[in-house]
Amino acid sequence: xxxxxxxxxxxxxxxxxxxxxxxxxxxxxxxxxxxxxxxxxxxxxxxxxxxxxxxxxxxxxxxxxxxxxxxxxxxxxxxxxxxxxxxxxxxxxxxxxxxxxxxxxxxxxxxxxxxxxxxxxxxxxxxxxxxxxxxxxxxxxxxxxxxxxxxxxxxxxxxxxxxxxxxxxxxxxxxx
Numbered sequence: 001x002x003x004x005x006x007x008x009x010x011x012x013x014x015x016x017x018x019x020x021x022x023x024x025x026x027x028x029x030x031x032x033x034x035x036x037x038x039x040x041x042x043x044x045x046x047x048x049x050x051x052x053x054x055x056x057x058x059x060x061x062x063x064x065x066x067x068x069x070x071x072x073x074x075x076x077x078x079x080x081x082x083x084x085x086x087x088x089x090x091x092x093x094x095x096x097x098x099x100x101x102x103x104x105x106x107x108x109x110x111x112x113x114x115x116x117x118x119x120x121x122x123x124x125x126x127x128x129x130x131x132x133x134x135x136x137x138x139x140x141x142x143x144x145x146x147x148x149x150x151x152x153x154x155x156x157x158x159x160x161x162x163x164x165x166x167x168x169x170x171x172x173x174x175x176x
Contacts, residue, residue, distance in 0.1 A: 024083070044149075052064060060119065063118040063150075119150060126139050
């Protein structure tokens with residue numbers, strides 16, 4: 001009786017595609033969206049550093065949480081876009097323009113508008129300590145500075161969201 005060979009093992013699954021070296025996606029950095037992201041990161045950092053560096057209480061905790069959350073997500077979007085590696089993000093990578101659009105309009109504008117309102121309200125409540133002759137520590141200028149930075153950041157998120165929306169309406173699927 002002849003022996004039969006065992007069935008051949010299936011071939012191994014293909015490995016991940018070879019990744020080239022990391023390089024900056026300079027076209028993104030020069031695009032309107034890249035420049036808006038740099039402004040958002042700078043003003044967002046100014047907002048939360050201003051709030052965190054001073055005594056805060058009550059609703060300012062939410063404002064600080066919202067600002068840091070949006071700032072970290074913006075940093076991630078900026079980093080992936082700058083390196084051109086958004087395709088590595090599961091499910092969202094194929095919808096990168098839509099991901100940026102939702103991030104800008106829902107999270108960026110929404111949370112920064114709320115945080116700006118909170119800090120503006122707190123600045124208004126502390127406006128008495130801005131009078132000459134007041135000797136106690138005054139948080140008015142810190143709250144006012146944070147609300148101005150938050151308001152400008154919310155406008156930048158609105159502009160970048162409208163930019164992504166206009167690209168989407170013109171059937172363009174890329175962020176540049």
